[in-house]
Amino acid sequence: MTLFIDRLAQAGRWRRRATADKVVLALGLLLLAISLPPWPGAALVLAVAWGAALFGAGVPPGDWLRLNAAPLGFALTGAAALAVEWSDGGVHLAADHGVRAALVVLRTAAGASCLLLLAATTPTPDLLRGSRRVGLPAEIAEVALLTWRFLFLLLDAAAAIRAAQEARLGWQGWRRSLRSLGLLVAMLLPRAMERARRLEIGLAARGFNGSLPMLSPVRPVSPAFLVAALGGEAMVAGVSLWLS
């Protein structure tokens, strides 16, 4: 999943947009989804978030649906419990005809899509750099960045070991699979340590002395984008307060 989101974010149309732009849009919408009455507030937020993802950021519809499927699935199963009632030894539709359940689903879906909008358009390192600018200590941001980079190296190593095991029939039947998985995990630790040791040599060769200074790309915020985002949010808030 991490990889899938990363691929979307790295390849997306909004990749080069300032992180602040995307945060204002996504977190602003999230705030509305939480604070406005779910009908029609959350419905409007949902529509705007989906519109922004599909038409603004150009996330492929199939990928966007796939991202939203998991939180939606959770919301639906949870809401099913709200939609029914036990009485007279049978299951009935709740007295409110499932309205409460529908509202819960709506609000969850809206909130989740706001966060997914941010995640699917903004690579993790950008978020970390952004957090650093608003006060996250440099050390924490650096460790998180290295961890993020390391994750991909570990996944590569795991994939290589797995392929090697499969080539020798290590993943046939659950018994062998379990054993191979155990070996894989056991191999991964020393490999990671070895990798870390060599990474340190590589850093030292370039004058590492405890911190990781980097020239990060500066992406100017777009006033037009911000005006549109804030304007859209104001409209969602206005319309839903007026209707409800």
Added chain:
Amino acid sequence: MAELIVEACGLAYCYPGGIPALAGLDLAVARGRRLAVLGPNGAGKTTLLLHLNGTLRPAAGRVLVAGGELGYTRAGLAEWRRRVGLVLQDPDDQLFAATVAEDVSFGPLNLGLSEREAGERVAEALEALGIADLAGRATHMLSFGQKKRAAIAAAIAMRPEVLLLDEPAAGLDHGGTKRLVAVLERLAAAGTTLVFTTHDVDLAWSFADEVALFDAGRVRRQGAAAEVLADREALAAVGLEPPLLLELGFRTREEAVAGRALEFDAVALNRIPTPPSGH
């Protein structure tokens, strides 16, 4: 004799567990040379490079940079790394940042350059490696060859006097190797001293002007590439064979001496790499 930029005298080193890696090694690198450290796997080539930039400290012997010892103090090592750059064999060991440009900027910023100067160094290094278009690309989304070039860019952005490269052509295809050699040619022309390890006699023959034959933790023979690589006995002693093109020359001569005509063998000819320009 040109000025010696790097010199190793009597280096000895054992890895923890008592595995001997260097055993009384002597090596001298003149400024402006392109030296190939040639030897079979496990000979200790990587270990040698790690000594030449001060990463590993020898149990015995000394490493001199431009005639002096820089010392293993913080300041000494900082100076050492500024003057002697290192490119590791596996680029993933070197690329730690999220994007190529950020990674390349790390070394220049550590040199204490301003952001503007560092930015210029980054642009220049990426340009030199022909990867300016990859500046903003995530490092985990590069091909192996691109990673390799990014790692070299990261090293040359510090403008070292000497660049150490560990198996620079390992894992590259024919085109990748050609591009790499072109980049190294340009670096050499700009005055950078190059020391690279390899087990590939053909690469050494096509690019190096000097070769150090390396085996079992020691330099067995160091000299002009054309001489050392034509010395079949010396090569055989370390388990290597002469470059294919030279080998063909030897065979032709032997056949001629024996009074036989050389049979034309397309299969053998096919295996002969085209000599790159410059020779």
